[in-house]
Amino acid sequence: MATTPSPAAPGQASIGAFGRLAGVLFNPRPTFEDIARKPSWVVPIMVIIVLQLAVTAVLGQRIGWRSVIERQIAKSASAQKRMEQLSPQQRQDAIDQQAKFAPIVGYVAPPIVLIIVTLIVAGILLGLFNAMASAELDFKTSLGIVSHAWVPSIITALLAILILYLKDPESVDIQNIVASNLGLLFSSESPKWLVSLGESIDIFSFWQIYLLGLGYSVARPRKIKMGTALTYVIVLWALYVVVKVGAAAIFS
Numbered sequence: 001m002a003t004t005p006s007p008a009a010p011g012q013a014s015i016g017a018f019g020r021l022a023g024v025l026f027n028p029r030p031t032f033e034d035i036a037r038k039p040s041w042v043v044p045i046m047v048i049i050v051l052q053l054a055v056t057a058v059l060g061q062r063i064g065w066r067s068v069i070e071r072q073i074a075k076s077a078s079a080q081k082r083m084e085q086l087s088p089q090q091r092q093d094a095i096d097q098q099a100k101f102a103p104i105v106g107y108v109a110p111p112i113v114l115i116i117v118t119l120i121v122a123g124i125l126l127g128l129f130n131a132m133a134s135a136e137l138d139f140k141t142s143l144g145i146v147s148h149a150w151v152p153s154i155i156t157a158l159l160a161i162l163i164l165y166l167k168d169p170e171s172v173d174i175q176n177i178v179a180s181n182l183g184l185l186f187s188s189e190s191p192k193w194l195v196s197l198g199e200s201i202d203i204f205s206f207w208q209i210y211l212l213g214l215g216y217s218v219a220r221p222r223k224i225k226m227g228t229a230l231t232y233v234i235v236l237w238a239l240y241v242v243v244k245v246g247a248a249a250i251f252s
Contacts, residue, residue, distance in 0.1 A: 017043040024151045028214055032145065036219035039144030044151055045118065049111045051157035056106040058164045059174065065106075066099040068174055075175070075188060078251065114150075121236070122146040125216065128232050135220040145215035152207045156180070180204055193249035200241045209233050 015023055015034045021044060023031030059068065073079040073095070083091050126142040129135040160177040176183050176199060183199035213230035 014038055020044070020148060021047065021151055021154070024148045024211060025155075028211060029218060032148070032211075032215045032218040035144045035148055035215070036141055039140045041118075041140075041143045041147035044147045045114065048150060048153050048157070049114060051154055051161075052110040052114070053107060055157050055160045055164075055177075056103075056110065058161050060103055060106070062164045063169045063172065063174065065102045066095060067169075069095050069098045069102055071174055118143065118146055118150065124236060125212070125232065128236075129216055129220070129224055129229075132232070133220070133223050133228065135216075135223045137216075137220060141219055142216075145219060146212065149208050149211035149215055152204045152211070156204050175199075178204075191249070193245045196245045196248035197241070200244060205237070209237055 014037070015031060017040060020031050020035060020040070023034075024044075073083060083094070086094060122139065122142040122145075125146065126137050126139055129137055129142075156178055159180075163177055164172060173179065173184075181199045181202035182197075183195050186195045186198055209230070212233045213226055215229075216233075217224045217226040217229040
């Protein structure tokens with residue numbers, strides 16, 4: 001028989017969808033208890049998507065898509081080599097073409113990636129906890145925990161918008177706008193794999209890891225201890241970082 005969180009006390013109202021967004025940030029334990037009793041995921045995902053699109057819009061307005069492409073080429077040795085093989089006119093045409101399609105990718109890719117990653121992480125952690133801890137979680141609960149664990153991304157997006165408006169556009173690192181990680185310690189001349197590793201050691205990533213561990217331990221307190229939950233989540237994060245850093249080393 002599934003182990004579930006204690007039912008809400010008589011007269012205790014469920015936390016609303018938008019109340020859960022604030023609750024995850026400032027009072028996460030009772031918020032995740034409420035999510036486990038009545039899982040939901042649409043509102044956090046939609047709010048994050050809207051803010052991601054807002055960052056994309058401000059990025060295009062403040063920096064310009066052509067400048068975005070030129071900066072990306074300047075940071076990629078392989079892209080620079082490809083450009084060197086073209087004539088000046090061909091280089092300009094190539095940049096113009098990429099700048100034309102960059103907004104499409106910028107608006108379409110983030111929502112798709114967010115939804116796919118959320119589904120994958122929810123599925124993997126569901127399988128891990130059910131197989132290793134006999135947690136008897138269902139996918140909806142797992143999805144509710146993961147989607148709300150991403151809520152710190154709202155703060156990241158708001159900070160990115162603020163920085164894009166306040167800073168000189170020429171001084172903004174478009175690949176690390178908020179600079180909440182160790183990537184800011186490395187120069188553009190540093191190995192790409194090292195920069196990627198530094199960017200993975202991020203305050204907001206650690207916050208999300210903590211929320212994931214807390215969410216699953218609260219959802220099945222008799223089956224999943226906080227330490228166990230954090231261990232599984234950290235192992236999954238570490239595997240992601242290894243793949244990310246490896247890809248940076250191979251393709252840079």
